[in-house]
Amino acid sequence: MEHIVIIGNGIAGITCARHIRKNSDKRITVISAESDYFFSRTALMYVYMGHMKWEHLKPYEDWFWEKNRIELKKAWVEKIDFQQKRLYFSSEETMSYDKLVLAIGSVYNRFGWEGQDLKGVQGLVSKQDLELLEENTQNCKRAVIIGGGLIGVELAEMLKTRNIEVSFLIREKAFWQNVLPMQDAKVISAHVRSHGVDLRQETQLDKITGDDNGRVKSVITGAGEEIECQLVGLCAGVRPNIELLKDSALETEKGILVNEYLQTNINDVYAIGDCVQLREAKPNRNSIEAVWYTGRMMGETLAQSLTGNLRKYNPGNWFNSAKFFDIEYQTYGKVSADPPEGEVHFNWQHKDNTKAITIAFNASDNKFLGINTFGIRMRHEVFDRWLDEKKSINYVLQNLKEASFDPEFYDSYEKQIFRSFKENIEQV
Amino acid sequence: MSKIERNMSLAGQAPAALSATQRIASAIGLIGLFILVLALANVNFPNKTLFLSLSLILMTAGTVIFANDLYRGKHAGIKNDGIWFKSMTGRGLWAWITGIALTLFYIVLYWFPEFLGLTENGPNTGVISLFDPLSYLINGGPASQWFVYGTLYTLAIFIFGYKFILKYRNNRYEVLRTFSVMFFQLGFAFLIPEILIRLNQPYFNPANIWPLNYDLFAGYKVDEFLSAGNIGVFMLAFGLISIFVITPILTYKYGKRWYCSWVCGCGGLAETAGDPYRHLSDKSLFAWKVERWVIHSVLVFVTVMTIAVVYSFLGENAGDFWLTRDVFLWGAAGFLTLLFAAIMIFKRNELAKDAKYGAIGYLVIILSIIGINYFSGNGNIFFFPGYQLREWYGFLIGAAFSGVIGVGFYPIFGNRVWCRFGCPMAAILGMQQRLFSKFRITTNGGQCISCGNCSTYCEMGIDVRAYAQKGENIVRSSCVGCGICSAVCPRGVLKLENDSPKGRINSEEVLLGNDVDLLDLINQKSR
Numbered sequence: 001m002e003h004i005v006i007i008g009n010g011i012a013g014i015t016c017a018r019h020i021r022k023n024s025d026k027r028i029t030v031i032s033a034e035s036d037y038f039f040s041r042t043a044l045m046y047v048y049m050g051h052m053k054w055e056h057l058k059p060y061e062d063w064f065w066e067k068n069r070i071e072l073k074k075a076w077v078e079k080i081d082f083q084q085k086r087l088y089f090s091s092e093e094t095m096s097y098d099k100l101v102l103a104i105g106s107v108y109n110r111f112g113w114e115g116q117d118l119k120g121v122q123g124l125v126s127k128q129d130l131e132l133l134e135e136n137t138q139n140c141k142r143a144v145i146i147g148g149g150l151i152g153v154e155l156a157e158m159l160k161t162r163n164i165e166v167s168f169l170i171r172e173k174a175f176w177q178n179v180l181p182m183q184d185a186k187v188i189s190a191h192v193r194s195h196g197v198d199l200r201q202e203t204q205l206d207k208i209t210g211d212d213n214g215r216v217k218s219v220i221t222g223a224g225e226e227i228e229c230q231l232v233g234l235c236a237g238v239r240p241n242i243e244l245l246k247d248s249a250l251e252t253e254k255g256i257l258v259n260e261y262l263q264t265n266i267n268d269v270y271a272i273g274d275c276v277q278l279r280e281a282k283p284n285r286n287s288i289e290a291v292w293y294t295g296r297m298m299g300e301t302l303a304q305s306l307t308g309n310l311r312k313y314n315p316g317n318w319f320n321s322a323k324f325f326d327i328e329y330q331t332y333g334k335v336s337a338d339p340p341e342g343e344v345h346f347n348w349q350h351k352d353n354t355k356a357i358t359i360a361f362n363a364s365d366n367k368f369l370g371i372n373t374f375g376i377r378m379r380h381e382v383f384d385r386w387l388d389e390k391k392s393i394n395y396v397l398q399n400l401k402e403a404s405f406d407p408e409f410y411d412s413y414e415k416q417i418f419r420s421f422k423e424n425i426e427q428v
Numbered sequence: 429m430s431k432i433e434r435n436m437s438l439a440g441q442a443p444a445a446l447s448a449t450q451r452i453a454s455a456i457g458l459i460g461l462f463i464l465v466l467a468l469a470n471v472n473f474p475n476k477t478l479f480l481s482l483s484l485i486l487m488t489a490g491t492v493i494f495a496n497d498l499y500r501g502k503h504a505g506i507k508n509d510g511i512w513f514k515s516m517t518g519r520g521l522w523a524w525i526t527g528i529a530l531t532l533f534y535i536v537l538y539w540f541p542e543f544l545g546l547t548e549n550g551p552n553t554g555v556i557s558l559f560d561p562l563s564y565l566i567n568g569g570p571a572s573q574w575f576v577y578g579t580l581y582t583l584a585i586f587i588f589g590y591k592f593i594l595k596y597r598n599n600r601y602e603v604l605r606t607f608s609v610m611f612f613q614l615g616f617a618f619l620i621p622e623i624l625i626r627l628n629q630p631y632f633n634p635a636n637i638w639p640l641n642y643d644l645f646a647g648y649k650v651d652e653f654l655s656a657g658n659i660g661v662f663m664l665a666f667g668l669i670s671i672f673v674i675t676p677i678l679t680y681k682y683g684k685r686w687y688c689s690w691v692c693g694c695g696g697l698a699e700t701a702g703d704p705y706r707h708l709s710d711k712s713l714f715a716w717k718v719e720r721w722v723i724h725s726v727l728v729f730v731t732v733m734t735i736a737v738v739y740s741f742l743g744e745n746a747g748d749f750w751l752t753r754d755v756f757l758w759g760a761a762g763f764l765t766l767l768f769a770a771i772m773i774f775k776r777n778e779l780a781k782d783a784k785y786g787a788i789g790y791l792v793i794i795l796s797i798i799g800i801n802y803f804s805g806n807g808n809i810f811f812f813p814g815y816q817l818r819e820w821y822g823f824l825i826g827a828a829f830s831g832v833i834g835v836g837f838y839p840i841f842g843n844r845v846w847c848r849f850g851c852p853m854a855a856i857l858g859m860q861q862r863l864f865s866k867f868r869i870t871t872n873g874g875q876c877i878s879c880g881n882c883s884t885y886c887e888m889g890i891d892v893r894a895y896a897q898k899g900e901n902i903v904r905s906s907c908v909g910c911g912i913c914s915a916v917c918p919r920g921v922l923k924l925e926n927d928s929p930k931g932r933i934n935s936e937e938v939l940l941g942n943d944v945d946l947l948d949l950i951n952q953k954s955r
Contacts, residue, residue: 321920
């Protein structure tokens with residue numbers, strides 16, 4: 001029986017394993033050194049905040065794997081012999097495979113800052129990172145977070161629940177402004193500040209200083225200011241975790257290079273999820289996309305290919321979501337942070353500063369391009385359809401109610417939004 | 429458990445410490461409670477009105493101050509920080525102390541009311557006598573243990589309801605729902621029945637529907653209704669209409685939530701005083717299996733018991749009253765068979781295999797027992813006399829299950845143990861909700877990140893995430909529509925909706941976002 005080995009038990013690897021099982025009887029082994037069972041990485045923060053316990057992070061009960069004949073192996077892969085099709089573990093065991101799926105995820109960026117190896121300096125990606133954070137914040141009064149992305153704001157929220165003062169250094173002019181248009185980034189920046197976070201825009205890290213015990217003492221900013229702290233959170237993005245494959249025959253660049261079938265340059269070796277770099281990015285999308293949803297979609301797609309239905313990886317319209325303290329964010333389609341010539345943005349904000357939308361459309365033909373929503377829930381299905389059908393901005397605004405996904409009895413803002421748009425147009 | 433996981437459970441010195449204001453508030457509330465304890469210990473307060481008022485006001489003030497300090501002046505939003513770290517809400521020492529205290533209270537309330545000061549012939553003593561002034565004010569007579577219980581129950585729904593409203597003030601569904609349970613508790617469950625007693629009418633709570641109110645068709649109750657003239661007949665008729673007409677219509681339109689989390693008193697207490705314990709429900713598949721067998725067995729028990737009770741109440745002679753024992757018995761058997769046949773004919777595809785077997789098994793057992801007893805002519809229809817079945821039901825289900833386990837164990841098993849495992853009303857509504865309703869929880873395309881907040885905070889132990897991460901709608905008979913899964917979802921994935929029954933249950937695992945040729949895939953699967 002063909003033996004498919006998947007390295008990595010995150011969302012990509014596990015989705016792939018489940019779908020292979022659905023479609024076939026092949027032998028499946030999933031290897032991970034991080035945890036015994038699949039867990040939801042996106043929910044690590046809730047364990048730290050006391051909303052959930054570790055067991056709640058597991059989407060499947062422990063009996064699920066044996067019942068579905070998905071073998072789980074807790075081991076650290078040290079080396080892969082692609083020619084003999086054999087894995088070498090740190091325990092000196094080995095395992096052979098017929099097909100190998102690399103779903104080895106990403107690691108947080110460390111840009112060679114002075115002091116980045118001190119105790120109390122860490123990122124937040126893995127289960128081990130969470131345990132380390134627990135240790136590092138035992139007697140922590142003040143923390144500095146470097147880098148304004150999604151993990152950074154989550155870490156800020158986590159630390160605030162333990163009454164730790166947080167300084168949040170971001171390079172951009174406002175939070176996540178490399179992804180969000182300025183007006184949206186400002187709404188979120190204000191909200192983050194309102195939670196007592198000392199958000200410092202256009203501030204870079206120069207170096208981290210330590211005490212005699214090799215523990216972090218303070219952070220020196222680019223402007224030379226010293227901020228005392230007991231914890232430094234490195235949240236300046238993640239990159240594919242390809243350390244294992246250095247100096248191997250497997251072609252990598254920033255990530256593991258794959259074609260549209262998620263095949264690497266070596267036969268019978270595939271890669272999915274955060275560790276992947278597509279040789280050719282899809283239109284409007286990046287070649288590396290380290291988000292939950294892409295991991296899941298790649299897992300689904302590859303499982304089809306491995307069980308006899310050869311499929312190209314073909315993600316549809318871009319979508320994503322996040323939550324910044326109390327403000328939920330959803331996005332569908334493309335809303336550029338710095339709109340290029342021809343992309344027009346319409347922006348509406350509620351006066352309470354917790355709800356906003358930005359809609360992007362083509363100046364030439366009014367085609368709807370994408371939407372960012374804050375504090376308002378929208379229906380994925382409806383926006384996906386509107387994007388496919390290339391609806392106009394007018395159509396979208398007239399039918400916005402159809403897309404509303406807010407709970408019952410909530411105020412609706414469609415009319416206000418529509419009126420505001422009309423007024424905007426008249427001004428232009 | 430690995431070493432790593434042990435570390436994890438130690439996670440966190442919580443921000444668990446109470447603030448100074450919260451400590452003072454707790455003290456104020458406990459002083460109010462202490463007055464009741466003193467009364468229980470037979471301290472004879474000189475001015476009962478004063479001390480009762482003082483006690484109730486202190487408990488209210490304590491809770492209100494506590495809630496204000498906890499939630500006011502902070503951002504509206506999800507407030508679950510440290511829930512699992514706190515002793516009271518994380519099955520710690522305080523949870524056990526509270527659970528045991530509540531359990532003991534229920535045991536005394538149901539079986540030893542004399543300890544509370546109930547006196548058969550003569551004036552009340554103890555804590556019951558403390559409530560006499562309020563009782564005289566409302567119903568014109570001395571208090572009973574049930575009056576004390578009703579008062580405290582209503583107060584709990586109000587003060588913890590206030591706390592709940594502050595906690596979820598950003599969510600209008602939760603706020604309205606809480607006002608609704610407060611209204612029904614105060615008006616329908618507390619004031620109307622007490623005022624009826626003052627007017628010498630039968631005790632009747634219109635919101636307490638059979639079979640939750642298992643005594644509604646008991647012989648003594650029916651006698652009471654019939655001897656009360658028109659108003660009694662109206663009550664009896666309203667009781668019948670409630671379960672056979674109003675309930676199916678509202679459940680079809682809105683799901684069982686219209687009752688379980690907008691009207692019902694049990695639900696009202698669970699959603700207010702019980703809210704801090706909602707995450708303690710068991711989400712395992714095993715628990716779900718147990719739930720289905722237990723709750724439907726209770727439903728069968730109450731049906732059988734009620735049929736037996738009514739049967740023994742009725743006469744044999746058609747000349748006295750058209751509804752004789754025979755007419756009723758065969759009518760009931762026919763109704764159950766018809767209902768069963770209708771479900772099997774029209775809805776069989778929506779039933780799981782074990783549900784079908786269970787239903788067939790139960791029907792055969794009920795009908796054969798009726799047959800055996802009827803034709804043996806022993807005067808009973810379920811081997812035992814109706815009154816005895818009613819007594820057992822009252823003891824096992826009415827008191828032990830719904831009270832002692834249902835509420836006493838809030839801090840250990842969660843706040844909806846009774847509603848999930850025991851309530852026969854929930855079983856009936858659940859069947860309707862699963863098979864004949866427009867209600868569902870819609871999953872938003874492919875946006876789920878499997879974080880598990882929804883499952884963790886589902887008080888009914890539904891593994892909401894299992895559906896959401898597959899892009900499936902949630903159509904579960906046990907869902908009481910509290911709306912918390914939707915509230916705690918960080919990505920806006922869940923929405924409670926009433927929509928057309930068509931396409932309500934979508935079981936294809938097709939998540940939005942991935943444009944592999946889906947139609948192709950589905951066609952291949954069905955080949």
